[in-house]
Amino acid sequence: MRQFIQKVADDVLGGAVLDAGTAIRLSEVSGSDLYLLFAEASRIREYFKGKTASLCSIINAKSGRCPENCAFCAQSSAHATNIAVYPLVDDDVIVDCAKSAELNGAVCYGIVTSGTGIQPGEELERICRTVRRIRQETAIEPSCSLGIMDYDTCLKLKEAGMVTYHHNLETARSFFPSICTSHDYEDDVRTIQAAKRAGLNVCCGGILGLGESFAQRIEMAETLRELDVDSVPMNFLDPVEGTKLSDACFLTPMECLKTIAIFRLMLPAKNIIVCGGRETNLRELQSWIFLAGTSGMMTGNYLTKTGRVPEVDRQMLADLELTLEVCA
Ligand code: SF4
Numbered sequence: 001m002r003q004f005i006q007k008v009a010d011d012v013l014g015g016a017v018l019d020a021g022t023a024i025r026l027s028e029v030s031g032s033d034l035y036l037l038f039a040e041a042s043r044i045r046e047y048f049k050g051k052t053a054s055l056c057s058i059i060n061a062k063s064g065r066c067p068e069n070c071a072f073c074a075q076s077s078a079h080a081t082n083i084a085v086y087p088l089v090d091d092d093v094i095v096d097c098a099k100s101a102e103l104n105g106a107v108c109y110g111i112v113t114s115g116t117g118i119q120p121g122e123e124l125e126r127i128c129r130t131v132r133r134i135r136q137e138t139a140i141e142p143s144c145s146l147g148i149m150d151y152d153t154c155l156k157l158k159e160a161g162m163v164t165y166h167h168n169l170e171t172a173r174s175f176f177p178s179i180c181t182s183h184d185y186e187d188d189v190r191t192i193q194a195a196k197r198a199g200l201n202v203c204c205g206g207i208l209g210l211g212e213s214f215a216q217r218i219e220m221a222e223t224l225r226e227l228d229v230d231s232v233p234m235n236f237l238d239p240v241e242g243t244k245l246s247d248a249c250f251l252t253p254m255e256c257l258k259t260i261a262i263f264r265l266m267l268p269a270k271n272i273i274v275c276g277g278r279e280t281n282l283r284e285l286q287s288w289i290f291l292a293g294t295s296g297m298m299t300g301n302y303l304t305k306t307g308r309v310p311e312v313d314r315q316m317l318a319d320l321e322l323t324l325e326v327c328a
Helices: 001-012 022-024 033-049 091-103 122-137 152-161 185-197 215-225 254-268 278-285 309-317
Strands: 051-062 108-113 141-145 164-166 201-203 206-208 231-236 270-276 294-300
Touching: 001 022, 001 033, 022 141, 022 215, 022 254, 051 091, 051 141, 051 185, 051 254, 091 108, 091 122, 108 122, 108 164, 122 141, 122 152, 141 185, 152 185, 185 254, 201 231, 215 254, 231 254, 231 278, 254 270, 254 278
Parallel strands: 051 108, 051 294, 108 141, 141 164, 164 201, 206 231, 231 270, 270 294
Antiparallel strands: none
């Protein structure tokens, strides 16, 4: 197995595209061979991304009452959860949070709203106005995650100054009907294609630990590769009471790390960002995400849960002797 891992990594560095069959074989790596897999993923990360790491932050700008029924989501109106529910927050709150994110070392700041998608009208105008202010008042790159979008809306947000559109696929196409039945996977795919066509960077990944098989994780990575997204956020399910997946088990830290490493080998030049569920799934092994091939992580609070204080995250990167990417 060790020779196989090294050969696959050498092939990837030589420009080969890792096929699903080889990725499945890598998913069988166990024991001390895992450390070699992590080391090779780390070598590939360093080759494409250097010794730097990026931080991003988000604001939950509009929370709850979502008509979609994503099985994991605390914000779905299909679930009875204890989260805060509120309409689109004031422009000043969004801009102030962008300033805090910048001070905390983030290079990208995401304005996230619950719901199927933001329609043209008052809310969209306010978000565009806020994006313009963030561009004027900070050096951080504004990103939006507003649900299913069409090309014209993507273009409008780009003209306002938005750099990146974020929209997760959530999971593999073949597993999606077990997770969400209120919209179609292709609606998400079309959103990503529209954002790319509008000339935006696209940040698109999913959530691991929803009950999908390893083969389905690999299937999702293949779809992300086909869509040629720029950044791949990897979330690990942190079950919320009241959701359909409230009784789901956490992934083991080693399974999370193995999944990250395989994503790095499948998507060698992409920005792989570890986001929600880091603390609860990785626990003491959080710093290993970079050894397994991650190139960035979310810092600060998540959508409905609190994260670690950003100082701790920055110290972790310093201890790993990684240089923090800074705003241009
Ligand atoms: S993941 Fe997004 S679309 Fe799905 S229920 Fe939650 S807020 Fe709605």
